[in-house]
Amino acid sequence: MxxxxxxxxxxxxxxxxxxxxxxxxxxxxxxxxxxxxxxxxTQAFVKILTHLGISYAVLGTEESSSGDVxxxxxxxxxxxxxxxxxxxILEGYEVEKVITCDPHVFNTFKNEYTDYGxxxxxxxxxxxxxxxxxxxxxxxxSDVFKEQKITYHDPCYLGRANGEYxxxxxxxxxxxxxxxxxxxxxxxxxxxxxGGGQMFKEAEKGDKEVFIERTEDxxxxxxxIVATACPYCMVxxxxxxxxxxxxxxxxxxxIAELVAMSLKL
Amino acid sequence: xxxxxxxxxxxxxxxxxxxxxxxxxxxxFKLTKPAFAVKDLGKRIAVTLKVAFGQTKIMRRPVIGxxxxxxxxxxxxxxxxxxxxxxxxxxxxxxxxxxxxIAYDIIFAFGDIFALVIALLIVAFLFRxxxxxxxxxxxxxxxxxxxxxxxxxxSIILFLMITLLGMNTFYLIDAGLAGHEIIGIYPVSQIFxxxxxxxxxxxxxxxxxxxxWGHILxxxxxxxxxxxxxxxxxFMSVPNVFFSNLNPLGKMTNxxxxxxxxxxxxxxxxxxxxxxxxxxxxxxRFGVMDVEDVxxxxxxxxxxxxxxxxxxxxxPANLTGKLLSPRKIVMNVRERMKEKGPAxxxxxxxxxxxxxxxxxxxxxxxxxxxxxxxACAQECPININQPAIILDMRxxxxxxxxxxxxxxxxIFSNIENNGAPWQFAQDDRMLWADDITMNQM
Numbered sequence: 135m136x137x138x139x140x141x142x143x144x145x146x147x148x149x150x151x152x153x154x155x156x157x158x159x160x161x162x163x164x165x166x167x168x169x170x171x172x173x174x175x176t177q178a179f180v181k182i183l184t185h186l187g188i189s190y191a192v193l194g195t196e197e198s199s200s201g202d203v204x205x206x207x208x209x210x211x212x213x214x215x216x217x218x219x220x221x222x223i224l225e226g227y228e229v230e231k232v233i234t235c236d237p238h239v240f241n242t243f244k245n246e247y248t249d250y251g252x253x254x255x256x257x258x259x260x261x262x263x264x265x266x267x268x269x270x271x272x273x274x275x276s277d278v279f280k281e282q283k284i285t286y287h288d289p290c291y292l293g294r295a296n297g298e299y300x301x302x303x304x305x306x307x308x309x310x311x312x313x314x315x316x317x318x319x320x321x322x323x324x325x326x327x328x329g330g331g332q333m334f335k336e337a338e339k340g341d342k343e344v345f346i347e348r349t350e351d352x353x354x355x356x357x358x359i360v361a362t363a364c365p366y367c368m369v370x371x372x373x374x375x376x377x378x379x380x381x382x383x384x385x386x387x388x389i390a391e392l393v394a395m396s397l398k399l
Numbered sequence: 400x401x402x403x404x405x406x407x408x409x410x411x412x413x414x415x416x417x418x419x420x421x422x423x424x425x426x427x428f429k430l431t432k433p434a435f436a437v438k439d440l441g442k443r444i445a446v447t448l449k450v451a452f453g454q455t456k457i458m459r460r461p462v463i464g465x466x467x468x469x470x471x472x473x474x475x476x477x478x479x480x481x482x483x484x485x486x487x488x489x490x491x492x493x494x495x496x497x498x499x500x501i502a503y504d505i506i507f508a509f510g511d512i513f514a515l516v517i518a519l520l521i522v523a524f525l526f527r528x529x530x531x532x533x534x535x536x537x538x539x540x541x542x543x544x545x546x547x548x549x550x551x552x553x554s555i556i557l558f559l560m561i562t563l564l565g566m567n568t569f570y571l572i573d574a575g576l577a578g579h580e581i582i583g584i585y586p587v588s589q590i591f592x593x594x595x596x597x598x599x600x601x602x603x604x605x606x607x608x609x610x611x612w613g614h615i616l617x618x619x620x621x622x623x624x625x626x627x628x629x630x631x632x633x634f635m636s637v638p639n640v641f642f643s644n645l646n647p648l649g650k651m652t653n654x655x656x657x658x659x660x661x662x663x664x665x666x667x668x669x670x671x672x673x674x675x676x677x678x679x680x681x682x683x684r685f686g687v688m689d690v691e692d693v694x695x696x697x698x699x700x701x702x703x704x705x706x707x708x709x710x711x712x713x714x715p716a717n718l719t720g721k722l723l724s725p726r727k728i729v730m731n732v733r734e735r736m737k738e739k740g741p742a743x744x745x746x747x748x749x750x751x752x753x754x755x756x757x758x759x760x761x762x763x764x765x766x767x768x769x770x771x772x773x774a775c776a777q778e779c780p781i782n783i784n785q786p787a788i789i790l791d792m793r794x795x796x797x798x799x800x801x802x803x804x805x806x807x808x809x810i811f812s813n814i815e816n817n818g819a820p821w822q823f824a825q826d827d828r829m830l831w832a833d834d835i836t837m838n839q840m
Contacts, residue, residue: 138839218661329771338768348715
């Protein structure tokens, strides 16, 4: 018997008021909260958390930009104000473990917030899911994607920036499907074109858009699903597929969505 | 005795010129900013063994990478012979390291084989540069003189290998005819020697000496040519790898001066705290505008770069026709230091030629094309950090000139006002969670 239930997303402030302390803080990120497409990823991920009964909470309206994009666009002052503010809030709630779906947040929290004394552990959702699979808590054996060809696009800030190539592949590997690599993969992967502030501005003059070049790598594999693990990559891949008129045949999903769909949540 | 005197004079000249060059370089390094405290000796030795001696990163392109690795490993073996030549030259001895016995035989046998291997590889490299159209050897930054420089360096190496083989070959004949014991084993030169059957003792000796002098003087010349060439790489690569950025590629360096300011803003009490002794810093420029703003590691990167272009060949911006070329950025740092550095040393740090690295060498358009994907840094065989320079120049453009592209200025104000790059109210941050339903099994 399957019943529909409403997913309640716990707020840190509420739990704290009740004297409770969740194990994880889920950092939604600006894209996760505001980008229409990526909101679906956030929702898929909280469904997984709910399904597994994970003890977590979000900051809600207390959350603010990580500052990653400000920093890489040269505005160190703004970035540091964001960083120090965020750290203050996280420390206020005595947060020890942060999960995020955004590799940019992951990178800046894990490698850069430590410069201001941040001590919490930072986990990317691909690593979190992989850990659950390894512990046998997450069984993705289903036939939802059995006939599908999936290719994974490495986000720069998960891959080259932090050397995490395996976790997302292990998660995808746990879902019965046909996994196929693009010719440029792992540390050789081509950027989607959105990092370093590019997401928010017109590209400089050239003869091609980076996301189109990367979309062509996807098309070469004949995959019908391109999996991503980053909000920016998702925007770029979606645009690329549209540009190539392939958005009907090839779908772009975050690994969290693929997991949620496998679980039929 | 005359040979010893001549040799000593050549060696003194070589060392003299080299010292002069080194002192000039040290003076230029003194113009640069601090980068990081050199710690983690163990990690640094490990990365040097792996990346420099093990050649792991250049082998990301396996065929050409392995060819380079052979040249490098061969160079290391042959270096032992060069040291011996200096000893022999100074003391009038012959093959003085022969006392090493079996170790000598092995080292010199390998040196002899490597000399031939390297000579053939260098011919292949020259052919590749001159006759084959390798895309990454092109690009706006690759001027005629860059190509000439590369070909000179390769030709000198070829000359060194030929004279080394010649030296070994005629040593075998010379020593054989003079009835001396032959020290070492020379598998390749032995074959060459057999081709010169009827040679007289005098000719053999003359050829032996000529190749000996040709080889050692070639090395002396090369050593002093290198610092002025892109092939300075030979000296600078190993130190450059040793001083690698050991942090994950994604980490940007923190600007302490800004942290101080931000803390003051957030905690007004701190404003009244006594400044610590010596902390009253001079007015500092944010980011990099000109070459005196780069740190010593950026400058070292620029000296170590051999312009192989692997960085540019994987740069997403460059691949899609944008102006940015990470190799150009690194080369520009060196060129600008060469232009401005000596005048700064001579006339003091306020000297100006009304030019700057930013604007006259590197344009804002190049800098804004970077996606900070780190493909360039990942690819560099000697761990040059190209994005570090690009990002520090962006910091200058934004914080000193407020000249970011308009779209970026609006995301800055969005982040400031509503905590997100998009123009949505912070109070709306939970709207995504309003109506989520899921199946419960």
